Amino acid sequence: MPNIVHIIGAGISGLSAAVRLANAGYQVQVHEATQTAGGRCRSYFDTATNLTIDNGNHLLLSGNRHALGYARAIGTEAGLVGPKRAQFPFVDFTSGQRWQLDLGDGRLPTWVFDEGRRVPDTGLLDYLKLSPIIWAGADKLVGDAIPCEGTLYRRLVQPLLLAALNCDPPEGSAGLAGAIVRETLLAGGQACRPLIARDGLSAVLVEPAVEAVEEERCHRSLRTRAARIQDVDGPHQ
Secondary structure: OOOEEEEEOOEHHHHHHHHHHHHOOOEEEEEEOOOOOEOOOOEEEEOOOOEEEEOOOOOEEOOOHHHHHHHHHOOOHHHEEOOOOEEEEEEOOOOOOEEEEEEEOOOOOHHHHOOOOOOOOOOHHHHHOOHHHOOOOOOOEHHHHOOOOOHHHHHHHHHHHHHHHOOOHHHOEHHHHHHHHHHOHHHOHHHOOEEEEOOOHHHHHHHHHHHHHHHOOEEEEEOOOOOOEEEOOEEEO
16 A cells, blocks of 8 residues: 555645655645645735735745755755845834844854944843743743843844744744744854745745656645544544
8 A cells, every 4th residue: 555645735834745755755645725835935926017926025044944955855945045144124113223233144143242233232141141042942932931021122032033933922932932043043144144035936935846746746636625634543623
């Protein structure tokens, strides 16, 4: 009997799983409730502007090794492009103050020692107070690990974790937040360069994956919603 794996959802996570499993020799069945693959990370054609537009804002950092590994597996890593140095302009809408966070291009977070490169009105001690989150367990929340207040939190930590965790940071997983910090900010500017899909999300991250798995042992079922999962113990709604 062939090894068949059923994947629920053809978003980036589902496609990534399908690529790895197909390459490992499994037969894969991907079930998707909508008529397109990619989930929230895809492109669409807008008839009003006659343009292909990416759905939402998606930013990868050069330290996101799993995402880059996925792009490498489908042969599109070169389609993710960005600057050679990790620099981010900020504006505080409350005060109108503007600054640039310059993480550099090295492998160590030396920027925290340079007043001209770090967040304005912050000192080294502010960054050291974030250290408990670096190795926090999966059972802890961000709010339990670090103080969610102050200038550094409001100007950098809060927007970073809000974007990464997709929830109010104090209620998010400290374990996941710690992994993000270890793989990006703590790894220096070389892990923090911003990357975008040069030719659009679908062209770089979706369509090549669909083609790759269909060439192997994968079958896609679009507009099919999974109603229940059944195993030897009976059906599960």
